[in-house]
Amino acid sequence: MSANEREQSTRAEFDSYEVAVERLEQIIDRLDSGQAGLRETLDLCGEGRELVTYCAAELDAVGEGLKELKLDELAAKLDAGAV
Amino acid sequence: MDGEAISQVEVAPRPGPDLPGPFGVGRYARKLQEEMRRRARVLLIGEVTGVGRSKVQAYFELRDGEGAVPCAIWLDDLEKAGLPAGGLRDGAEVVVAGGPDYYPGGGQASPSFSFRATHVRLAGEGDLLARLEALRKQLKAEGLFELQKQLARPLLPKTIGVVTAESGAARRDLLAGLERRGWRGTVVWAFAPVQDRHAAPAIAAAIQGLAAQPQVEAIVVTRGGGSLADLWAFCDETLCRTVAMLRVPVVSAVGHERDSTLIDDVAAVACSTPTHAAEAAVPLDCLAARGSLGRGVASLRRAAEGAIPARTPHLVALARGPARALRREQLALNQKTREIRAASERGIAERLGFQRRLASVVLERARRRAAGPELERRREALRQAAVALRAHEPERTLERGYALVEGADGEPVTSSADAVAAARVKLRFADGRVAATIDSEPPAADAEASERDSR
DSSP, rough: OOOHHHHHHHHHHTTTTHHHHHHHHHHHHHHTOSSOOHHHHHHHHHHHHHHHHHHHHHHHTTTTTEEEEEEEHHHOOOOOOOO | OOHHHHHHHHHHOOSSOOOOOOOOOHHHHHHHEEEEHSSOEEEEEEEEEEEEEEEEEEEEEEETTEEEEEEEEEOOOOOOOTTOOOOOOOTEEEEEEEEEEEEEEOSSOOOOOEEEEEEEEEEEEHHHHHHHHHHHHHHHHHHHHHHHHGOOOOOOEEEEEEOOOOSSSSHHHHHHHHHHHHOOOOEEEOOSSSSSSTTTHHHHHHHHHHHSTTTTTTTEEEEEEOOOTGGGGGGOOHHHHHHHHHOOEEEEEESOOOOOHHHHHSSSSSSHHHHHHHHHHHHHHHHHHHHHHHHHHHHHHHHHHHHHHHHHHHHHHHHHHHHHHHHHHHHHHHHHHHHHHHHHHHHHHHHHHHHHHHHHHHHHHHHHHHHHHHHHHHHHHHHHHHHHHHHHHHHHHHHOOEEEEOOOTEEEEEOHHHHHHHHEEEEEETEEEEEEEEOOOOOOOHHHHHHHHHO
16 A cells, blocks of 8 residues: 555545544543553554544644635635635 | 308307306406405415505515415505504515405406405514414424434534624624634625515525535524514525525524524524534534643553553563463472371371380380389388398487497597596487596406496
8 A cells, every 4th residue: 555545545534523533532542441452552553643633634724713705705716716 | 052051050069178158258257256255254474575556455465485365455444454654565474354356357457366455464473473383383294304403513614604694793703602612714604684575585595605615514594683573584484495405504593592483493403692503513612622632642642652661561471471380380289299298297107106105005014014023022122221220220229228428529439448538428328418427447357347247
């Protein structure tokens, strides 16, 4: 699996914040339970890091500053192919 | 030929269905009017549109989502109704009393059908509530209340659409609610009138316009409180059907808590205030989420960094496992050995003790058997020795009449010469001593004879 393919499959898995954060919680619960073996722990940590990166990016996307648009402006931009 | 042709015309069957008539249309029109006027008089409720006036009448259509009836009221009757100025206007919700009527027209005048209203009043809260209830029942029966509620609402939308009045507290409150969530994404405003008769179609168009934007993930419809008549646009059947069928979740926050409009029923979520609507449109508290993500990162780091060290003691324990097992076996083995040895020693000792006890009993008996006469003999010898010894004691001799001569120092005087030399002696008898004086030199023979006689 190339890096590109891997990234695409990862993206497909994290199709929403809620899915990502739910998976992240599962991972942390599993790790906290202390029942995961070494191999599983390392895999889960790797997956968890990717999820955190995704979630942080999603939060950043709604954290920089409120943008306000009017519907007709947005529609006009769409018509002009600007968006 | 001609006669034949005429008779053919006379006997030709009349085309079309076999029905009574034909009648003169004017006469029929009057009959129709009579029949219409005989129909029951009722109350109708609906929205007034297309108001017009002649010299004697006012005309308008009364309509709702399902249909319309053309109405007419004599200006006299309208005046008696006492509506407020401009009360009979487009968009007004009114209740009219009357029945159907038909104007047959005339040689020049066009015929027309209308509902002849004799009374009219503005619809009150009660009328609106009754209508709302009927609409609610109908839409619910059609399952339209469930459609929006089945839609998945994104936890963290990046873009939300908002339908509201351009000026108003609702807009400000919504922004404050979003800010409190820590959400600073994109808001697409679709402003619309929220109160007049143009409101419902404009709101429906705005919602559809927002839903058509692919980036809009949720739509908020909001306005402040008011009377049910003020909020009536949000009970519009067409608007509510539009919302119900939308594939983007709609959050409604119309009026205050006690107000219940039909859009609240069909929306995915109904909120009591614009602030709550902000929370429903962005279910994730972004501020809290940032904190919890931070904790998640810490957990992952701890797990990753601790993965090896946490297992080291276990690994060490595992490595020690075989040696420990061996030692455990060794200890168990030693214990067994000790037990066996102790058991066998105990057995031997018991046997030995028994033999020893047995031997001592046997020996004692033998010894007693052997020692019996010997002991008797020794006892006898001892008794005889004691008798012999007593015979030699001086006291025994004195008892038989002998006396012992002692010097002044108490020493025995054993010769006559010593006695003369001592001059004064003591004579010791068995029962005591007496002093004696030696008065002469002893004649050797006499002394011996007298000594023999005195014995």
